[in-house]
Amino acid sequence: MSLLELNDVEARYGAVKALHGVTLQVGESELVAVLGANGAGKTTTLRAISGTVRRAGDIAFAGKKLPRRPDRTARAGIAHVPEGRGTFSELSVWDNLRLGAYTRRGGLKEDAQQVFEFFPVLERRCNQQAGTLSGGEQQMLALGRAMMARPKLLLLDEPSLGLAPLLVKEIFEALERMKGENGMSVLVVEQNANLALAHASRAYVLEVGRVVVTGTSDELRRNESVRKSYLGY
Amino acid sequence: MVAAFTWTEFAQQIAAGVREGAIYAGLALALVIIYRSSRVINFAQGEMATFTTFVAWSLMNHGLSFWVAFPIVLAIAFAGGVTIETVLIRPIANANVLTIVIVTLGLALLLNGLTSVIWGGGNRQFHGPFSTRTIDVGGVPISVQDIGIVVVSLALVVLLGLFFRFTKLGLALRASALNPDSSRLVGVRVGWMLALGWGIAAVLGAVAGMMIAPVVFLDPNMMQTILLYAFAAAVLGGLDSPVGAVVGGILLGVTITLLGRYVGFIGSTLKLPAALLLILLLLLVRPGGLFGRVAVKRV
């Protein structure tokens, strides 16, 4: 049984329908990618899961019906790092991490240790205002904040956006470690399809709010139309 | 012209100014907390405080001592603040400025009228917890009451500061005000935080009311001028800075008292317009106030 199951989920922004029935699954300790062009509905899918946007259709999470409000999905064990990272720029790095652990009781110090182990720069800048960090550091902070919640599922929106390739590599390596060490599943939205397929075990391709192709990374890399449209060769 | 200057009197004026300022600071802090979380200027803050002070008066009239009535009134104030936010403010959270202004004004009118209806007009003596005798502080006679007011007000402010900085709930409150969307994503119930903010503000107002009532006599219109000074203090300090509200309050209290005493032209009649002029000049020169970061004009 999967950790996360979306069944024909629809979502709209006001009068505009963005998702026309998305069906996907994420298993335990799995890294799954969501690919597609701009406007395909990738971000909306994540938002529908976390409850940031209203949805029609059921989502099962860890066997139960997933609540529809963001604070409730957070408490159910889903951490969503949105586009723009959602950092509290006026608060310190430490306060941001503390907020990440909002739904947990105790264990603050140990969790923080793990985050600092993954991203040493955060420890160095512990008391700095989060808004003064560089783009890459803020992305690490966003991930660190998500880690503090010890989520069962991490929703990650465009982690590579605006970051240097070396940094992106670091981040994806951290994701793999988190997946292995903490038993966390990751659903990552990426425009950089090559990068995503290199790390994900499976992927879904969205077009105009629907899943058009799905399979393992290998299968997708061999798929002719996927290669032409998204992989560039 | 102005009467002769003596250092003793100067010190007394400063003490009186600090006491006035402590009251403004308490109410200004309430205004700032609400502004930070709900982005609303609560025109009803003064009337809320007056109402709860009357409740205190009634409790004491029925035989309770001040320090017994005190926590009861705070609890009532807290409940009142939470209710007001949930019932009146949350529904219009996204309405335009005029609507929000009218609602808080309507609330002010309602509470003011209710106070008159329930307790009737006229001045009342409010027996505060501090004696009115004076003690000698370095040769300057200062009233115990003034010291008590300042101590209580500042103690409350410090407690709140600790709460915001070091507790999980305080952090969640700060986060909700700064970034409600991200707060939800980490599991904070932003709605509850808003209500909590109003509850805390109501408590601050209640304390301010109970502190000032022994000094100015309790009547339904007691807080109106004080509210204006509190607005001035909040704007002076920066509408979104709690530290600014407190510093602004004390600064304003001292400045206005000294101006009133030593600048004959201003005297006691023009203190209020002077305060208004001060806010206006400040807003033109430094829109964010002393500590604030808010853009006065949202372009």
Place this chain on the structure above:
Amino acid sequence: MKLKLGLEIFGFLLLAAIVAVLPRFIGDFTAYEFAIVGMYFITLLGLSILTGYSGQISLGHGAFMAVGGYTTAILTVDGIYGHQIRSLWTIPIAGVVAGVAGLLVGIPALRLSGLYLALITFGIAVSFPQLPKKWDHFFGGTTGKLLNILKPPFGLDTTANNWLYYLTWGIALVLLVVAWALLRGKPGRALQAIRDSEIAAASSGVNLATYKTVAFGISAFYAGVAGSLYVISRAYMNPDVFPIILSVYLVAALAVGGLDSLVGLIAGAALIYVLQNRADDVTRWLNHLPALDLDPKRPGVPSVVFGVVLIVVMLILPTGAGGLLRRLFGPLTRRLYSRS
């Protein structure tokens, strides 16, 4: 286009006809009451230009009424260099003086938005009554100034109250036409653009500063005229004639009545009259309801009622009662300004 213009002109003529004929059917005192309503109507007219059109909130317009009132009082009683001026001539002067005060406020107001402006204007409303106490020699202090009772002009065969009624509503209709003309043309569209989006307006070449400041001046002018008339009707002026609460009532009535509906403005003016001048009667009227037995001498009941009304209306009808009427009756509703 032509049809709408026709409707508006028809509406105006209808109103003028009603105004002209009404005194025949109502008693003398009621004519006085309608006159007072007319004065508040004039103020609300000006305020709607400011808030409804240029989007600036003023919680201090009672102060502008007081400026007008004091101008009339001082010119009539003390005069200039000893020459007393007949009260009628002071009306436009009072308007101009108030208008200048409005311009002066309008200039710093440019730097303030929404809530901050509301705060500052509220501060003006609260502080202004202190000024006459300071310069009591000039303003007459707390006792104020006494004027001669208004008498109809020589030769006109009508009661003083009827004369007041015609004077007030005549001025009101004239000012209504002026407002209508202003807002129909380029200034009106500019103000609308400003209200809807300052950035867009500015980038289309609209001179924000001028329009916003002038809007303040005009609205203050209207308030000054109304204040002058009010003082003439009461025959005295002191700091309590235009209390702080009046400024609040003005904005509240505007919001409740709907920012730019003619019917709403008149209804709002009537509401202010009831609250401000007939407060006891509100209590007495409420006592007709079962289970209520309130002492009319006990202050506070009108405030409670009005407070509840404000809250309820704003929660349910954010565009005010006028907005609701417009939605219900569409083109039949007398629209003061055309909204494109």
